[in-house]
Amino acid sequence: MSTIKIRAKAGDKVTKVSALIEHPMETGMRKNKKTGKKIPAHFIQEVVCELNGTVVLTALWGPAVSKRPFLQFKIEGAKKGDTIKLSWVDNKGEKDSAEAKIA
C-alpha cells in the first residue's frame, strides 16, 4: 500500500497537484511517555515531483513539517493525461513514490 495519495487536476493555465503523504514526521525531540526516552527522528528529507519524467519540483524538508504532510502546488505546461510522479526519501533512507494521470 502506497503512503502517497495524489491527485492532479488540469485547469485553464495551471495544473494543481495535491498529495497527502502518510508519514510520522518525528522530530526526534518527542519523548515516549512511558519510558521517558526520546523517540528517534524519522522525517522526510526530500520530495521530488516529475511531469512526464522531467523534475518540476524538489522540496527539502526537515523536522518542522508535521505528521501526514499535505503538499499542494501548481505547475504550468501540463495537460490532461500527462503523468505526475511524486517520490520521497526520508532520513532513514526509506522511500516511496506514486503516480497519477492529470485529470
Place this chain on the structure above:
Amino acid sequence: MKKLLTIATTLGLMFSGSFAVQASPQQDLKEFRSYFAKRFPDVPFQEFVNGVYAIDKASRAQWESIEEFPPYELSIDKGKKLFETPFANGKTYASCFRNGGIGIKQDYPYFDTKTGKVVTLEGAINACRVKNGEKPLGWKKGKIADISAYMAYTSRGNKVNVKVPSDPAALAAYERGKNHFYAKRGQLNMSCADCHQWNAGNRIRADLLSPALGHTTHFPVYRSKWGALGTIHRRYGGCNKQVRFKPFKAQSDEYKALEYFHTYMSNGLEMNGPGARK
C-alpha cells in the same frame, strides 16, 4: 351528593392531568426541526448533516478540500479488517448484528425493553466482544472508533431511524437525555442547547457553533483537533469539559441517554459517517 362530588373532582383531575403531560418525542422532533428551519431558512433539510459546513461558505471550502483526501479513509480500512477478523472462538462481529452488521448504524441507539437500557453501537460492539470471550475495547478512540467508522461507512445514505417505544423506561431514558441537552451545567453554566440551538450559527471565540439538527449523523468523527478519529462519547466528554463540568464516563447511562435523545432529533436525515470536522 358526596359521591357525585368525588366523581366530578376525579374527572376534573384526569382532564387537567392530560394538559400537564410532557410533550411526546414526536412533538419534540417537530418543534426541533421547525426551530432550525426558521433559524436557517436557506439550508435544505438534508444539508444539516454537514453541520457548520452547511451554514458557512468559507469553512465549507476548506472542508471540501480536506475531503479530497478524507482523513478517516485509513480508519475505514482498518475498521473493515477488524470487523472481518474472527475472534479466538472463530466467530465474527457479523454474528452479533442484524444483516451481518452491514448498513445498520441508522438504528442506533435503540432501547432494549428486556434489559431496560439504551444500546449504543459502541456498546453493542463491546458486548459482542465480551460475549465471544474477548476483552472489551476502550470507548473513545482507537479500534472501537475504527470499527464504528467502517459500520458508519456501510450505512451512509441510510436515514436515521431511532425509535422511542411507548415503554415508560424508554421514555424516561429519552427524557433524561433531553434534560441533559437543555440543562445548564459547569462553571460556565451553559447547556448543550445554549450553543447548539439558541446560538447555532453564532461565533464562540474563533469557532462557529453547529446546529444540533443533524449533529450525530457523521459520527465517529475525525477531528482535526484530535488528529484522529473519536466516538460521540469522546466528544460529549470534551463538550462537558469545555463548560468546565466534570464529564461523565464514556458509555455511562447519562451519555447513553443523551445520545438517545440527540440522535432521535436527527431522525430522517441521511447518515454520512465517518466525517471530518475541525
